Amino acid sequence: MGIATEISISTKDFSGKTINYQVANQMHNLRKWQQRVRVSSPRERRLANVLTVIGGTCQSLALSSNVLETSSMIYRNLDSHMEVKGKSVACIAAAVIYMACKQCDVVRSLEEICSGTGSNKDLKMKTKLAAKYYRTLVMEAGSVTAPVITMDKYISKISNMTNTDVRVERLALEIAEKTDDASVADGKAPNGIAAAYLYIASVLLGQNVLQRDVSSIAGVTEVTIRNRCKEILSCYKLNLTLRPSLAKN
Missing domain, CATH: 1.10.472.10 (Cyclin-like)
Structure with a gap:
């Protein structure tokens, strides 16, 4: 189902020994006919x-x-x-x-x-x-039901594409859950808010995550991320308590 078995071009067998020219020619002919048979139409x-x-x-x-x-x-x-x-x-x-x-x-x-x-x-x-x-x-x-795109999916997407530490992603998800309010999200691009949550979490944990990297992946400007961070921090007071799962080793 989309996975093909290929005959290797290598001149060595499974044990690493060099094969003679007769076997090499035979493998070459088999490789050629395999390609012809597989895509015959x-x-x-x-x-x-x-x-x-x-x-x-x-x-x-x-x-x-x-x-x-x-x-x-x-x-x-x-x-x-x-x-x-x-x-x-x-x-x-x-x-x-x-x-x-x-x-x-x-x-x-x-x-x-x-x-x-x-x-x-x-x-x-x-x-x-x-x-x-x-x-x-x-x-x-037939009709395909589109999944409901929630804030945690945007955060996970940006975190995965920027290779952010899992502790930062976990804290960003927790902050997003605690600050889930229409006054923050209404009328704003969700990817910009997700990028802001991720950047706030990285700052709180002392991780080196650049606004430039996050903004390029999220598809927003650095100014947008800074504005969303100001809005989140002005509406809520964050008290960070490090637990063993979030603390540095």
């Missing part, structure tokens, strides 16, 4: 190309194997009853991954996924085409 070649793009995109975006497997299954079902010939490989792969992210409750925008498929050239056009494919995919596969 245009449909199989298209399937191999799309699954390769899906795998590379999921790897570049650090998506879980669950999303990768779900994407592969969605495309296989799509290819069996929908005409995908002539469609852009990168855009159809982005649409499939976007649907898989929704099914697996993973927060990723369609623009992020399109940028992960390769070059950012004509990214706006690629995103628009991928959105069109996604709408067609929803009509073919």
Whole structure:
């Protein structure tokens, strides 16, 4: 289901010994015929190309194997009853991954996924085409219920993409839970508030997290993060009590 068994190009066997030229030629012929048999038809070649793009995109975006497997299954079902010939490989792969992210409750925008498929050239056009494919995919596969995106998912996403310490993420989630109020979140971009929670937690724990790094991942400016931090700290008084799970070793 998207996982291929390949014959290695190496000239050594499983024990590390060099194989003779006759066996090497035999392996070369087997490798060549394996590739020919596996993609013997245009449909199989298209399937191999799309699954390769899906795998590379999921790897570049650090998506879980669950999303990768779900994407592969969605495309296989799509290819069996929908005409995908002539469609852009990168855009159809982005649409499939976007649907898989929704099914697996993973927060990723369609623009992020399109940028992960390769070059950012004509990214706006690629995103628009991928959105069109996604709408067609929803009509073919049935309605897909979008997951409810909560603040903790935004915080976890930014924390994972910035490789922030797990103690910082845990404290940011706790602060967000204690300061859950409409006066802070209403009319404001949730990714900016999540970035602010993460930055406040990093400062409280003495971690070196730069506003520049957090803002670039969250898609907001550094000024936005500072403003959201001021709003949170002006509305609430934070008392930090270090527990063994949060304290430094």
